[in-house]
Amino acid sequence: MEHENTSPGRDARGNEMASLLARYPHVDEDELAELLHWFTKEASALDIGLMSSDPHLKAPYEAINKDHLDRLNGADLFWFVMLLSGGFLALALLIWGAA
Secondary structure (H helix, E strand, C coil): CCCCCCCCCCCHHHHHHHHHHHHCCCCCHHHHHHHHHHHHHHCCHHHHHHHHHCCCCHHHHHHHHHHHHCCCCHHHHHHHHHHHHHHHHHHHHHHHHHC
């Protein structure tokens, strides 16, 4: 029996994305773009939790996560550098003020 990728906790869009995810990595470029947009812009933490906890979607979820979602992007690097710079600036001001 083939597993239906529907869940009472997911809405219609979530069920559509679950069906696409179940076929990953055998999706075309448009479907991959749609999946990535859903994961990064539309899905709530509950949506992702429901999908990642589904035993039938575990392997494709881990694969798309490893291939596309767990990467640092330019914005992440920018904010990391800004936070690090702010820390050094605060430390420098503390040392300068103590002198």
